[in-house]
Amino acid sequence: MIDVRDIAEVAVKALTERGHSGNIYAGLKP
Amino acid sequence: MALRSANGFFRTSSPLSISRSNAQAVARLSFRALVRSPERAESLRKLGVKLIEGNFADWNSWKHASDGVAAVFNIIVTHRDAVRWNNVFLDCAKQSGVRHVVQLSGMSVSPKSPAEFHRQMSQCDEALTASGLSHTILRPNVFYQNMLRFAGSIQERVAFGQQPAMPASA
Numbered sequence: 001m002i003d004v005r006d007i008a009e010v011a012v013k014a015l016t017e018r019g020h021s022g023n024i025y026a027g028l029k030p
Numbered sequence: 031m032a033l034r035s036a037n038g039f040f041r042t043s044s045p046l047s048i049s050r051s052n053a054q055a056v057a058r059l060s061f062r063a064l065v066r067s068p069e070r071a072e073s074l075r076k077l078g079v080k081l082i083e084g085n086f087a088d089w090n091s092w093k094h095a096s097d098g099v100a101a102v103f104n105i106i107v108t109h110r111d112a113v114r115w116n117n118v119f120l121d122c123a124k125q126s127g128v129r130h131v132v133q134l135s136g137m138s139v140s141p142k143s144p145a146e147f148h149r150q151m152s153q154c155d156e157a158l159t160a161s162g163l164s165h166t167i168l169r170p171n172v173f174y175q176n177m178l179r180f181a182g183s184i185q186e187r188v189a190f191g192q193q194p195a196m197p198a199s200a
Contacts, residue, residue: 001172001173001174001177002170002171002172002173002174003174004173004174007134007168010168011132011134011168014130014132014166014168015101015103015130015132016059016101020132020166021164021165021166022164022165022166023167024166024167024168024169025166025167025168025169026137026169026170027137027170027171028171
């Protein structure tokens with residue numbers, strides 16, 4: 001499990017950086 | 031925090047906050063949010079987010095919110111009409127010239143999932159992929175905060191209870 005706030009950095013990176021288009025980032029299985 | 035992608039791992043520097051470089055990137059951006067109730071989104075407004083009052087089922091609301099926007103962070107909502115609303119959003123995003131969509135989906139989403147919400151997220155992911163829009167899909171595992179829904183049943187019966195039913199109205 002993760003804190004919902006943990007998603008912030010990944011979301012910001014995907015929104016503002018190049019190179020993430022078409023990618024799917026999946027959480028590690030517990 | 032580490033997320034797995036088809037190309038390996040996507041690691042971030044801090045599990046609980048955005049990095050300084052990202053904070054600087056964020057500070058240069060302006061944000062808007064489509065909300066049903068501006069009163070309930072007052073905390074967002076105080077952060078400098080422009081609130082667009084509207085209805086998720088309404089094409090004009092989405093168009094108003096997405097016009098002139100470069101990138102969208104799209105959260106699939108828990109609602110029986112989530113897929114229909116998402117399709118309206120995608121239509122408006124394309125017409126508005128949105129350049130990139132980051133979609134918050136979920137781990138283990140599948141059209142064959144026994145969970146309705148996971149089937150919906152799967153449909154929304156497929157629709158985004160088929161839309162032609164540049165996109166990134168995030169599929170995190172369970173959030174700690176979701177466990178709070180079960181606090182009552184755990185306290186009463188030392189067991190996980192039923193999740194609340196999906197809302198039926200917009």
